[in-house]
Amino acid sequence: xxxxxxxxxxxxxxxxxxxxxxxxxxxxxxxxxxxxxxxxxxxxxxxxxxxxxxxxxxxxxxxxxxxxxxxxxxxxxxxxxxxxxxxxxxxxxxxxxxxxxxxxxxxxxxxxxxxxxxxxxxxxxxxxxxxxxxxxxxxxxxxxxxxxxxxxxxxxxxxxxxxxxxxxxxxxxxxxxxxxxxxxxxxxxxxxxxxxxxxxxxxxxxxxxxxxxxxxxxxxxxxxxxxxxxxxxxxxxxxxxxxxxxxxxxxxxxxxxxxxxxxxxxxxxxxxxxxxxxxxxxxxxxxxxxxxxxxxxxxxxxxxxxxxxxxxxxxxxxxxxxxxxxxxxxxxxxxxxxxxxxxxxxxxxxxxxxxxxxxxxxxxxxxxxxxxxxxxxxxxxxxxxxxxxxxxxxxxxxxxxxxxxxxxxxxxxxxxxxxxxxxxxxxxxxxxxxxxxxxxxxxxxxxxxxxxxxxxxxxxxxxxxxxxxxxxxxxxxxxxxxxxxxxxxxxx
Amino acid sequence: xxxxxxxxxxxxxxxxxxxxxxxxxxxxxxxxxxxxxxxxxxxxxxxxxxxxxxxxxxxxxxxxxxxxxxxxxxxxxxxxxxxxxxxxxxxxxxxxxxxxxxxxxxxxxxxxxxxxxxxxxxxxxxxxxxxxxxxxxxxxxxxxxxxxxxxxxxxxxxxxxxxxxxxxxxxxxxxxxxxxxxxxxxxxxxxxxxxxxxxxxxxxxxxxxxxxxxxxxxxxxxxxxxxxxxxxxxxxxxxxxxxxxxxxxxxxxxxxx
Numbered sequence: 111x112x113x114x115x116x117x118x119x120x121x122x123x124x125x126x127x128x129x130x131x132x133x134x135x136x137x138x139x140x141x142x143x144x145x146x147x148x149x150x151x152x153x154x155x156x157x158x159x160x161x162x163x164x165x166x167x168x169x170x171x172x173x174x175x176x177x178x179x180x181x182x183x184x185x186x187x188x189x190x191x192x193x194x195x196x197x198x199x200x201x202x203x204x205x206x207x208x209x210x211x212x213x214x215x216x217x218x219x220x221x222x223x224x225x226x227x228x229x230x231x232x233x234x235x236x237x238x239x240x241x242x243x244x245x246x247x248x249x250x251x252x253x254x255x256x257x258x259x260x261x262x263x264x265x266x267x268x269x270x271x272x273x274x275x276x277x278x279x280x281x282x283x284x285x286x287x288x289x290x291x292x293x294x295x296x297x298x299x300x301x302x303x304x305x306x307x308x309x310x311x312x313x314x315x316x317x318x319x320x321x322x323x324x325x326x327x328x329x330x331x332x333x334x335x336x337x338x339x340x341x342x343x344x345x346x347x348x349x350x351x352x353x354x355x356x357x358x359x360x361x362x363x364x365x366x367x368x369x370x371x372x373x374x375x376x377x378x379x380x381x382x383x384x385x386x387x388x389x390x391x392x393x394x395x396x397x398x399x400x401x402x403x404x405x406x407x408x409x410x411x412x413x414x415x416x417x418x419x420x421x422x423x424x425x426x427x428x429x430x431x432x433x434x435x436x437x438x439x440x441x442x443x444x445x446x447x448x449x450x451x452x453x454x455x456x457x458x459x460x461x462x463x464x465x466x467x468x469x470x471x472x473x474x475x476x477x478x479x480x481x482x483x484x485x486x487x488x489x490x491x492x493x494x495x496x497x498x499x500x501x502x503x504x505x506x507x508x509x510x511x512x513x514x515x516x517x518x519x520x521x522x523x524x525x526x527x528x529x530x531x532x533x534x535x536x537x538x539x540x541x542x543x544x545x546x547x548x549x550x551x552x553x554x555x556x557x558x559x560x561x562x563x564x565x566x567x568x569x570x571x572x573x574x575x576x577x578x579x580x581x582x583x584x585x586x587x588x589x590x591x592x593x594x595x596x597x598x599x600x601x602x
Numbered sequence: 603x604x605x606x607x608x609x610x611x612x613x614x615x616x617x618x619x620x621x622x623x624x625x626x627x628x629x630x631x632x633x634x635x636x637x638x639x640x641x642x643x644x645x646x647x648x649x650x651x652x653x654x655x656x657x658x659x660x661x662x663x664x665x666x667x668x669x670x671x672x673x674x675x676x677x678x679x680x681x682x683x684x685x686x687x688x689x690x691x692x693x694x695x696x697x698x699x700x701x702x703x704x705x706x707x708x709x710x711x712x713x714x715x716x717x718x719x720x721x722x723x724x725x726x727x728x729x730x731x732x733x734x735x736x737x738x739x740x741x742x743x744x745x746x747x748x749x750x751x752x753x754x755x756x757x758x759x760x761x762x763x764x765x766x767x768x769x770x771x772x773x774x775x776x777x778x779x780x781x782x783x784x785x786x787x788x789x790x791x792x793x794x795x796x797x798x799x800x801x802x803x804x805x806x807x808x809x810x811x812x813x814x815x816x817x818x819x820x821x822x823x824x825x826x827x828x829x830x831x832x833x834x835x836x837x838x839x840x841x842x843x844x845x846x847x848x849x850x851x852x853x854x855x856x857x858x859x
Contacts, residue, residue, distance in 0.1 A: 402718045405738070466712040469697075473705055476694030483656065483692050484706030485677040544696035 155408040171593045173538045176553045176586065180560060187564035195567050199434035203445055207368050209559025210447035211510025212526065216533035216551035217454055218502020221495040223534055224462075225475045226543025227325060227332035229499045230527060234343035235317040236507035237522025241350045243310040243508065244357035244517035247364070251300045261349060266295055269312075272319040276497070279323060280490050284497045287315040303363035307508050314504025315497055317343070322493030332496075340527070348519045356518045359511060367450070368513035371443030374431045380449055381427040387456075389416045447509060451552065454502065458548035471495060475543030506530075532579070533558050536586040557582065605668070607632045607797045608653070608684070608766050613662030615645075615652055622648045624821045626662070630766060635788060635798045637808040637829070640818035641841050646801050649818065650768050654686040655679040680707075685759035686768045693751060693758075695744040699736065700724040702743055703758040727761050728753070749780030756787060760796075767791060768799040773807055785811050805834050819844035824851050 166174065187196040195201055215232055222229040242253075249256035257265060269292045276285035291312025299305050317339075324335045351357055359365060372380060392412055399406040406412075427444060435441040462468035473481040474491045482488050503522075510526075511517050535541060536557050537550030561582055565575045610628040614621065622645045630636050640646050651657045653664070655673035664671055666682050673679050679686070693702045700717075703724045710716030724739050736750055743751060752772055759767050769788065773781040788811050792798050802808050808815065809829060816826040817840040824844045832840075832849070839846035 398718065402722065404718055404721055405740075464714055464717075466708050466715060469701060469705070469708060469715065472697060472701075473694045476696035477692070480692040480694050480702075480705070483654070483676050483686075483688070485675070485680060486706050544694070 155410040155414075158408050158411050167596075171538070171589065173547075173550055173553050175589045176537050176550070176557055179536075179582075179585075180553065180557050183557065183560045183564065187560070187567070191564070191567055193567075196564055199429055199432060200436060200441070201563065201567070203371075203430060203434060203441075205559055205563045207445050207447050207513055208563060209555050210368060210451055211506045211513060212529050212558070213451060213533060213552055213555030214454060214506035214509060215503045215526065215530040216537075216555050217451075217458055217548050218499040218506070219530050220458070220534050220539050220546050220548050220551050221462075221471060221502075222332075222499045223531075223539050223541060224471050224543060224546055225492055225495050226478075227492065227495070228336065228531070228541070229321065229332065229496060230336040231317070231321060231339035231343060232336075232499055232503040232530060233522040233524075233527030234340050234347065235314060235321075235500050235522070236503035236510075236526065237347050237517070237520075238317065238343045238350075239310040239313040239504035240507035240511040240517045240521050241347045241357070242313045243306045243364075244359055244511065245350055246306050246309060247301050247303070247359060247361055248357045251298060251302075253295065253298065257350065266292065268320070269295060269316050272316040275323040275327075276319045279319070279327060279493045280487070281319070281322070281494050281497060284315055284319050284322075284494070287312055287501075288319055291316055301361075303361045306361075307364070307367075310508055311501055311504045314500040314502075314507075318497030318500030319493075321500065322496035325496060326489045326492035344519075344523055347521060347523075351517065351519045353519070356516045358516045364508070364512050365515060366446060366512075368445075368447055368509050370446050371430075371441065372446065372449070373443055377427050377431045377444040380444055380452075381423055384452060385420045385423045388419055392416055450505075450509065454505070455548055455552055462548065467491070467494070472544060475545075477544075529558055529579075530555075532583045532586075535590070536583060538590070540590070554586070605632075606630060606665075607667055609663075609665040610649075610653070611663040611665070613649075613652065613664070614660045615648055615657060616660055622821050623652070623659075626818070626821070626823045627826075628816060628823060629826060630797045630799055631814075632765065632797045633792055633795050634813040635792045635800055635811050636814045636816060637812035638799055638801045638816050638818065639803070639805075639808060639837065639841055643820075644818040644841075645821040646818055647770060650686060650770055650799070650801065653679065653684060653766075653768060680762070683763070683765035684768070685762060685764040685766070686770065687752075687755045687759045687772060688770050693743045693755060696742060698742050699728075699739045699746075699754055702754060703727070703761055705758075707762070723761070724757075727757050748775045749777065749783070752776060752780070752784060753787075756784070760791065764796065766797045766799070768801070770801045771803065772800070773802065773804060781807070805837060808837070809834060817841055817850070819851065822851070825849045 184197075191197070215236055219229055219232055222232075245256050246253055254262045269288060273285050273288045273292060276282075276288055291309060294305065294309050294312060321332075321336060321339060324330050325332045371377075392415065396406050396409060396412050400409075430444045431442055433440045433442045460468075462471065470481065470486045470491050473484065473486060474488055478488060481491075507522060511521065530551075533554035534546065534551045535554065537546075537552070537554030539546030539550045539554075558579065561578055562575060565578060570578075606629045608628075608630040610626055613623055613626045613628070615623040626645070626649060628638075628649065638646050638649065648657065652659050653673065655676045655678045658672075658674045664673060666684075671678070671682060673682075673684075694705065697705065700721050704720045708715050709720050709723075721739060728736065728739065736746070736753075743754065746754065752775070756767075756769070756772065759769075772784050772788070776784060785807060788798055788800060792811075792813070800808070800812060812829045814826065815829050815832060815837060817824050817837070819840065822844070825840055825846075827849065832846075836846040836849065840850050844851040
């Protein structure tokens with residue numbers, strides 16, 4: 111159907127060249143008047159803000175509780191930490207680097223949670239990806255020797271199976287990346303940090319293809335499948351690294367991922383690209399919606415939003431480009447993890463909001479049967495989210511291994527996964543599927559990283575840290591339940 | 603009388619050991635409202651799902667515009683222009699009206715959907731259906747009332763320039779005014795040359811809008827007659843006992859059910 115440039119009031123009259131649908135023909139001409147209260151009136155900034163407050167009262171909270179919580183935590187720790195370590199630039203930059211790994215895993219998990227499934231294996235899958243990467247580095251590129259022939263052959267066979275499964279599921283990207291992993295594995299390459307990180311991502315995708323097949327095609331409950339794989343991957347990691355061993359990551363590039371910083375110029379370039387891109391996207395959408403006569407937010411409000419983001423980003427960039435080192439060697443610049451998380455955030459949000467795939471992910475999570483009847487390949491979507499989750503987990507593994515500087519047999523075990531799930535939920539992602547955004551995981555990840563960092567600086571024992579983390583998660587779930595009850599009362 | 607647009611001949615369907623449809627013949631004509639009636643468990647919903655491609659038929663023939671077709675997936679039916687509005691609505695609560703109406707057939711490239719185009723088209727269609735109760739097409743479906751959801755579901759079905767629209771109990775959960783609106787809409791669709799199949803338990807609705815009544819009894823098509831040739835009493839007899847005077851099944855003892 112051709113686009114019409116008609117103003118809102120006459121949008122209902124079809125352009126001559128646009129073939130009217132059956133319903134449009136069926137309606138008497140007199141009934142063809144658009145009558146959508148909100149859609150046809152341009153709102154002022156004040157009205158838009160009032161509408162936002164009404165939505166809040168009706169329980170449409172989104173990420174607001176998490177953001178307020180984050181603010182409260184910052185104030186709390188700044189006041190409590192008499193030594194002044196918490197609010198120091200060094201610590202804040204460190205906080206970003208500490209939280210990034212889990213946050214990235216949480217971002218991948220959002221895809222799975224959106225379809226109403228759970229990926230309990232994301233943690234140990236990330237550990238496995240990190241272990242393969244570290245093993246390759248430590249063994250000087252000789253994976254065959256480091257694994258032993260039988261293990262290596264089995265590993266290669268599993269990768270091959272994943273390629274086949276991805277093809278069966280029609281997840282072409284998954285098949286290509288898995289095949290790339292197989293080539294890297296069989297051809298071999300001398301130690302090279304970039305190729306090793308690529309291999310880690312390939313391993314993640316391979317794991318995702320296996321999980322996705324078992325859940326979506328074989329129809330096993332995701333809870334059981336990923337619980338089994340959670341345990342199994344731990345075994346594989348142990349087999350690869352060996353009892354009590356630890357693989358050190360002595361490579362400048364891999365170390366820099368979580369510990370390095372952009373140069374001052376690079377930091378400001380990042381600011382220009384990120385803030386400029388944000389402004390461009392918002393302004394472009396505003397302009398095109400106005401041109402097409404669709405309801406747009408008040409321009410003043412959009413400008414206000416852009417201004418706030420630009421100012422905040424500029425202040426943060428400025429502070430991070432100051433020397434924050436307590437010693438002689440200067441430490442300055444935006445940590446590399448910031449652009450890494452930003453790129454994943456933008457890419458993930460774009461995929462979910464603007465592509466057909468993303469729309470179908472939400473549809474499958476909202477009403478699987480409706481999605482099936484709409485002709486969506488539900489099996490493919492459900493499998494694909496596990497591939498994405500595992501790939502994100504592998505990236506997260508690279509970041510957290512880089513932070514620690516080594517990979518141990520317990521990598522990705524323990525709390526890694528549960529913290530990632532917690533991060534997604536604290537940010538406002540529903541465990542029942544259909545509701546959530548990638549940015550939720552980033553905000554939730556920031557909350558958990560702040561709690562752990564702040565309590566650590568206050569010298570609290572692990573017992574307290576765990577307890578507080580648990581309480582924070584409970585509070586997030588409580589807010590979710592309360593807001594949902596509120597929206598039920600509001601007739602939603 | 604126009605040529606049949608959709609014809610089922612000798613369709614059988616079983617779920618495991620239970621045979622739900624026995625040799626069903628069913629004819630749908632363009633420009634007419636065909637009411638499909640029958641008691642609970644008579645096989646109405648199954649018949650609709652067979653036509654929609656959700657349940658493949660076991661045996662029998664489906665002809666669309668005179669040509670035999672196979673309906674193995676919802677997309678097969680959609681390609682032919684057959685749209686179904688389900689009793690349970692089949693809308694995703696978390697998506698808004700526009701997203702639901704275009705679900706599975708989004709406009710734009712698959713890597714960049716054309717939201718503006720979809721939003722305008724959805725608004726045009728809803729406006730043409732005289733939907734005045736919805737304030738914004740960007741409202742999530744979860745926020746709509748039952749009648750509004752029904753309208754969205756019907757609008758979704760007719761947005762596609764479809765030829766056959768099957769409505770499964772469209773008025774079951776609606777109030778008086780909203781039922782009125784939906785019935786008017788059904789009549790308008792038929793007047794514009796669409797073939798409409800209306801499944802309903804409400805005899806008043808059926809006699810008000812339908813041109814033809816098809817009655818299923820225990821999985822068998824017992825009669826398909828013009829609405830004006832039967833009375834409500836006869837229709838109810840057909841539904842409950844499978845026959846009424848000369849209509850319907852022959853003497854019960856000659857039939858093995």
